[in-house]
Amino acid sequence: MRLRNIPGARETIDANPVVIKNEREYKGKWHELFENNNPLHIEIGMGKGQFLLALAKHNPNINYIGVERYSSVLLRALEKYESEEFAGLDNIRFICMDANDIAEVFAPEEIDKIYLNFSDPWPKARHARRRLTSKEFLSRYEKVLAKIGMIEFKTDNRALFEFSLEQAEKADGWTIKEHTFDLHHDEKMNQGNVMTEYEQKFSSQGNPIHKLIAIRK
Numbered sequence: 001m002r003l004r005n006i007p008g009a010r011e012t013i014d015a016n017p018v019v020i021k022n023e024r025e026y027k028g029k030w031h032e033l034f035e036n037n038n039p040l041h042i043e044i045g046m047g048k049g050q051f052l053l054a055l056a057k058h059n060p061n062i063n064y065i066g067v068e069r070y071s072s073v074l075l076r077a078l079e080k081y082e083s084e085e086f087a088g089l090d091n092i093r094f095i096c097m098d099a100n101d102i103a104e105v106f107a108p109e110e111i112d113k114i115y116l117n118f119s120d121p122w123p124k125a126r127h128a129r130r131r132l133t134s135k136e137f138l139s140r141y142e143k144v145l146a147k148i149g150m151i152e153f154k155t156d157n158r159a160l161f162e163f164s165l166e167q168a169e170k171a172d173g174w175t176i177k178e179h180t181f182d183l184h185h186d187e188k189m190n191q192g193n194v195m196t197e198y199e200q201k202f203s204s205q206g207n208p209i210h211k212l213i214a215i216r217k
Contacts, residue, residue: 009075016078019094020065028107034063034091042067042106043115044099044132049077051117051196056092057085058194064092071096099132099140106144114141116153118198121160133164138171142216150215154183156202161210168214179212186211 013019020026020033031037039062043052046066056064068074074096080086081094097105119132129136133153141151155161161181168174180186183193184203189211195203203209 009071013071013074013078013096018081018092019074019078019096023095023097023105027105028110030063030065030106030110033093036063038063038091039112040065040110041113041115042111043117044102045069045116045119046077046094047073047117048197049080049094051115051194052092053077053080053086053089054194056089060091062091066092066094067099067102068094068096069098099137102140103143108143109146109149111144112146112149114145114149114151116151117196118155118157118202119153119160121155121157123159128163131160131163133160133167135167135171138167138174138214142173145216147216150177150213152211152213154196154199154209154211156198156207156209158210161212165212168212173217174214175217177213177215179210181208181210183209183211 014021026033030040041055041062042065044067046052046068049066052064052066055062066077068077074094077094081089081092095105116132120130122128122130128134131137153164158181165176165179168176178189180189183190199209
């Protein structure tokens with residue numbers, strides 16, 4: 001959900017070097033920006049950043065990029081990044097952009113993994129193409145993911161999850177590696193799970209969390 005407009009958010013974001021403003025210029029060159037050849041993982045719709053920051057902290061040999069459309073939300077992620085808990089992380093960057101443009105920012109096979117967490121369900125049928133797990137978006141991901149790349153998707157929305165399973169099964173370039181309708185009670189898939197803010201909230205209310213892992217064929 002979009003936060004209210006925050007005065008000065010855009011100016012604060014533009015002044016922070018961890019936010020990449022000229023992202024299209026780095027297409028095919030993200031390893032140069034990080035100054036290493038470590039795997040590159042991105043989260044689309046990263047929200048307030050807790051999930052991706054925690055991953056970056058515990059996996060220093062992986063590069064992370066958080067993609068967020070709204071500056072008001074990205075501002076909250078920057079506040080977390082600058083906190084004592086995540087001080088000094090050099091393996092994470094942020095981009096304020098629309099996910100539709102992903103193939104304009106990343107080169108073929110440049111990304112190793114994509115995280116989608118609690119994405120907007122776009123419940124109306126006429127908006128199905130906008131869902132981040134639709135066949136249209138899967139086609140976009142296919143253009144930038146490595147040949148052995150994968151997508152990890154979590155949600156508490158049962159209808160969206162079932163839609164996502166169907167879309168991945170129908171898409172020519174994808175197959176479902178594994179999935180669960182109750183992540184926190186699935187010993188195998190929950191191993192090493194890092195919770196997002198929404199995941200903590202919804203699971204505390206008794207809502208089961210669904211997760212799927214899709215890989216390129």
